Amino acid sequence: MQKYPVADILDVCVEAGRVMLENGAETYRVEDTLYRIAKSYNLVYINVFVVPTALILTVQGEDGQDHTELLRMTDRQTNLEKVSMVNDLSRQLAQRALAPDKVKLKLTNIKNTPRNFSTWQRNLAIAFACGSFPLLFGGTYDDMLPAFIAGGLGHILFEVVNDWTNVSFFAEMVASFFIGLLALLFTTSGFGDDVNIIIIGSVMSLVPGMAITNSFRDLMAGHLLAGVAVLAKAFLTAGAIGIGIAMVLTFL
């Protein structure tokens, strides 16, 4: 097998980790993938440490020198297609180690893959999802249209404010306040049955369900630090939604 400089291999590993972590992979999956990539290049003493905001990778090359790289993460989103693509790449590498340059090119391609749906299609999809939640939470068919409107507009407002201020806590608070206000307006004007059901249904687009569940999985897998960090983020989000709704409920 051909030999490559350790620094190049580390770059590839860190880049792969960045793409995975940025797009919402669990921490244990990132650790596992980086370990496998490093191992496919015959490195030894591989140690990976991943938390949701940072990534540290230490390996030893065949010259006995230790190499470390640290990556600080700032923004996170959820794009499961990219996670799956990096996963595929790591499988390919496990079968046949490619030159680091080629892998880097493939990672850049993955990073530049556009989303499957435009912003409007996404907002429409989330509006439909919010519209169907009232049925699942024990509401009536009359609650579906108000939740559709409130949930869709609320999510659009969330994205706009989030882009604008870059503080997701504030954006969630504003969006949930708006949703609550809209739901209250609908029910007082006789459009829709139960204000609680409408609010629950439309707020589901902001609820950190994924964060709560992922954090529990991390905790059960023994990744205590990552689990607690994600749980803290989930509680912060839930608190933001709660405050936004609370401001509306005081009008009741």
Add this chain to the structure above:
Amino acid sequence: MNLNHLAYFIAALVATFGFGVLYNVPTRTLFASSFAGAVGWIVYYILSFQLELDLFVGVGVAAFLVAYFSQWYARHFKMPVIVFAIPGIIPLVPGGSAYNMMRAFIEGSSEMALMYATETFLISGAIALGLSVNSGLFQVFSNRAFEKRDKRYLP
């Protein structure tokens, strides 16, 4: 199975589909993950609301089922499990109890709030438990060459 079940099934399907689009699930697996989510929710509904078992049991079984579907799909489509599991569990997420908890806190009835908080905590715990138990079982039983297999990196 009557018309009500069908309506609930379609509602859960649409909800999961919407979140799949939001999380940018690969297009060819969108319907697969929606189906897993809808089946999971219907099982939760039948167990917890019609047979009147504990919410914890219903959600746990439903999450286990969603995870089972996801593992099967993951092998079929050759993609990671989370591509299917994350949209699939969305209808089970305890949004209702979390909202009721917040509302009870604001209205000053902290006993009710604590009750809802326990419910929220238990349901999210049950979801995680269902997923973990399933992945643990799959780890043990899916690979015949269990002894020879490379160990997962679990520090």
